[in-house]
Amino acid sequence: MRRALQSVWAAPRAAHPPGPLARDWVLVAVVIGAALLEGLLRSDIEQRPLEIVLVVAIAFTLPWRRVHPLAMVAVAMGVKSVVVAGIVASGGTVVGLTAGVFVLVLLYAVFRWGSGREAFGAVGVVALVVALGFRRDYTSIAELLPELAILTLPALAAVTVRALSTSRTRDLERVRLAEREQLARELHDTVAHHVSAMVVRAQAGRVVGATDPSAAIDALAVIEAEGARTLTEMRVLVGALRQGDDPALLAPKGAGDIASLARATGTGPTVEVSSTGDVDGLHPSVGAALYRIAQESVTNATRHAVRPRRVRVDLVVDPDVAHVAIVDDGEPVAVERDRPGYGIVGMTERVSLLGGTLTAGPGVQRGWVVEARVPTTGVRP
Structure with missing residues (x-):
């Protein structure tokens, strides 16, 4: 138990809590409206103006509940305890507006976004308030238990949501790291090829340099070009992460292999592939990325699109940018996904490492569209 409490105490705050959002002010307006309406309609409220002002004042804490x-x-x-104590001291009776139940949202925010220390602090604040008003508000512990149960519900909900969010964040990070690892392996082969060519040219230059100086100069020019290209590709390699032991490196698929995705028969939809431009002349890392995007998108369309009949893959290679678009004709998608799937996350990570962009969303009329644009050089512009 002690270790569990220490673990909770040391828990950090949730990453990147959003500040005041537009919907927060809508919530404030709803709370204020509910407080005014309840205060005007209920006849059992003795301190009507004071209780309405109390709820309205506290409502303005809502927009900052995630950051503080x-x-x-x-x-x-x-504020609530001080005002209630003042009303009771003056001989009044506190009924309490139902609109004040939004305080549960504040408790939810502490356990959803706060650190372990803040969670313990919130428990302490609630315990102190309950203890100070126990004799005034309750006649026995039994009367207090239902309220404590209600106060516990937002904390349990927040802990559950936070755990699910943390799990998804870790899964997304694993996908990104796996994609970077794969890219690093592919770039390893490319860089090794250029370095090998440089070594061979250097050895040849040493052999013929004494008898044919011009051949040695030509070898140096080739080494210079290969070296510059290798340095450029190393910028991408440094940005990619690689984990674990060195596995056997397999030759990656390239843009020219996208044509192998075409399929006219089978249980799934027809897959049509068209390409324009110098597909075989693309940088290996770019070709591998385009193939992975096309393969992943065709697989997703086959598995997840609603009754698609055709999937079209269009690859266009311009001098500076390679563009691939994958479109299926499945039934219309009502709304765009709030959170991208792991496959899209992996594709986006790979494209961004190469200095490109990727978009995925519903088509104008039907189906799903994935588009990627990647510099043909395979490096960030």
Whole structure:
């Protein structure tokens, strides 16, 4: 138990909590409207203006609940306790507006976005408020238990959501690292090829240099060109991550292999492939990336599109940019996915490492469209 508590205490805050959003102000407006409406319609409220002002004031903590969760809980609970204590001290009766239930949203935010220390702090704030008002609000522990159960629900929901979000983030990171590792392996072969050519040319230059100086000069020119190209490709290699032991390196597929994805018969949709430009002259890493994108997109269309009859792959290679588009004619997709699948994440990571861009979303009329644009040199511009 001690280790578990220490682990929770040391837990960091959730990464990149969003600040005030447009929907937060909509929520504030809804809470204020509900408080005004409830205050006007309920006849059992003695301190009507004060209780309405209390709820409205606390409602303005909502937009900052993700970036300052503990502070917002402390402000809300503290202001509420002071006002309630003042009403009771003056001989009044506190009924409480139902609109104030939004305080549960603040408690949810602490456990969803805050650190372990902030979570413990929120528990302490709630415990202090309950302890100070126990004799005033409750006659026994049994009366307190249902309220404590209600206060626990947002914490449990927040912990569950946070765990799912953390799990997905780790899965996405594994996909990105795996894609970078694969790219590093492919670039390893390319760089090794250029270095081998440089070594062979250098050895030849040493042999013929004494008898034919011009041949040695030609060898140096080739070494210079190969060296410059290798340095350029190394910039990409440095940006890619590689993990684990060195596996056996297999020759990667290239852009010319996209034609092998064409399929006119079978259980799935027809796959049509067209290409324009110097496909075979593409940089190996670019060709491998384009093939992976086309292969992944065709597979996704076959598995996930709704009743597609045809998948079209169009590859266009210009002098500076290679463009590939994969379009299926499945039934219309109602909305774009809020979170991309792991396959799209992997494709996007590979394209971005090569200085390109990738988009994926519903077609104008039907199906799903994946488009990628990658510099033919295979390096960031």
